[in-house]
Structures are given as C-alpha cells and as structure tokens.
C-alpha cells in the first residue's frame with residue numbers, strides 16, 4: 428500500500444494493453460484512488476469499469492489533453508472533491524511516422540500538441556493545485572527513448588518527447604521549493620497497441636531494434652508501471668528532475 432490515501436490523475440487510459448491502464452492498475456493496487464481520462468471517453472469508461480470490478484476505486488472522464496478547458500474540467504473537481512491532487516501522470520501520446528521531408532504539417536502539429544502542449548497544460552494546472560497543498564505533489568511525464576536518441580521517421584515524435592524532457596526539468600526546478608516533484612520516465616520498446624501498430628507498418632525495424640535490447644526482450648507495460656509507483660510514492664521524495672530509462676538497457 429505504497430500509495431494509500433493518495434489521489435492520482437492519469438491521462439491516455441483507454442486500452443487494457445496500454446501503459447496508462449498498467450499505471451492505473453498498479454496505482455490502485457497500492458491503495459490510490461485513480462482518475463483516468465482519455466480522448467476516447469467510452470474506452471476510458473470501460474477501463475474504469477474493469478478496475479472497479481476488480482475492487483479498485485477509479486473514475487473516468489473524457490479529456491482531450493490539448494484543450495485547456497478540458498484540463499480544468501478534469502482536475503478542478505478532483506481537487507475540490509478530494510481536497511487534493513497528489514499525483515499527475517502525463518501519459519497520453521501519439522506517433523505519426525514519416526521522413527522529415529514527407530511529414531505533413533498537420534501531423535507535425537498534432538504530435539507536438541498532444542505530446543508536448545498536452546503535458547504542459549497538465550503540468551501548469553497540476554502545479555496550481557499542488558502548490559497549495561501541505562505535501563506538494565508528484566508529476567510524472569512519460570517521454571520515450573526517442574527523446575534521448577534519434578530514430579528514423581520520428582522527427583515530430585522525437586522533437587515532442589525531447590521537448591517534454593526539458594519541460595519536466597524546468598517544472599522540477601520551479602516546483603522544488605513548493606514540494607512539487609517532476610520526474611520523467613523514458614520507456615524503450617514496450618508491448619502496447621502503439622508498438623503493435625508500428626510492427627504492422629515497419630516489422631523489419633521492430634525486429635532490428637529488438638535485437639539491440641541487452642536484456643533480450645521487449646518490455647511489458649508493468650515494467651513502466653512499477654517505476655511510476657516508485658516516482659509517485661514517498662520513497663522517491665528526494666528525487667526530482669530525474670530521468671529514468673525503462674528500456675531493457677537499450678540506452679547503455
């Protein structure tokens with residue numbers, strides 16, 4: 428019960444195979460109440476039902492991370508009804524693969540909007556709530572090893588996650604004196620729908636990258652979720668601005 432009594436908000440929770448759901452389930456199993464959201468309201472509600480059927484406490488609502496009013500409608504009631512918001516996980520993300528010379532400007536903008544501006548809005552509104560709380564809060568941003576190394580056809584995705592990396596550090600620095608921590612997880616290849624879609628379009632690239640993972644396997648969503656529990660809990664109270672790869676050693 429490492430998160431007993433804590434209230435968490437997690438974005439991008441719409442698939443039982445996704446990172447968001449794994450984090451939500453892991454947080455619930457450690458005693459947290461989780462507020463999950465996604466642009467796909469029905470799928471988020473299904474995820475919440477699955478959690479509640481397992482005896483956990485979760486609430487779902489629709490949120491488009493690129494919408495400032497949506498963020499307000501999501502976070503303010505959580506703070507009002509629970510008296511606090513302890514944890515925010517900015518997990519929602521999209522990828523649009525294309526060579527730099529081919530990527531459509533609309534796709535570029537959408538990736539930056541969702542992956543970077545969406546997380547920025549979440550950080551901004553979470554800070555406004557957390558700064559007034561005695562214990563502060565913990566913000567966890569889900570980036571990618573694409574923020575640390577270059578991969579082909581990922582200029583928009585890599586730039587968005589690289590921007591998220593730097594955003595996290597500024598939030599950590601500014602929040603430190605107010606007990607608001609902000610840490611970043613950099614997942615490598617994790618077996619979610621996002622990766623399965625990529626495997627359909629670029630199977631050779633997946634096979635090539637898998638062969639480069641020192642521990643010899645693709646990650647499971649629970650590998651990322653275990654790291655998120657640690658960053659959300661008091662066990663990591665002296666950590667902020669930290670960057671943790673969960674990639675089977677890929678970045679060594």
Ligand SMILES: NC(=O)c1ccc[n+]([C@@H]2O[C@H](COP(=O)([O-])OP(=O)(O)OC[C@H]3O[C@@H](n4cnc5c(N)ncnc54)[C@H](O)[C@@H]3O)[C@@H](O)[C@H]2O)c1
Nearest residue numbers: 439441445446466491492518519520571614616617619621
């Ligand atoms: N799977 C991997 O190998 C991997 C690796 C590195 C990083 N990541 C990152 O982990 C996070 C989760 O990825 P996943 O693999 O679980 O993918 P996923 O596609 O299962 O989950 C992403 C979720 O974000 C939601 N979403 C998209 N646009 C949104 C918006 N505007 N507002 C709210 N929600 C929106 C989607 O509906 C989806 O449910 C993403 O940020 C991704 O970039 C994944």
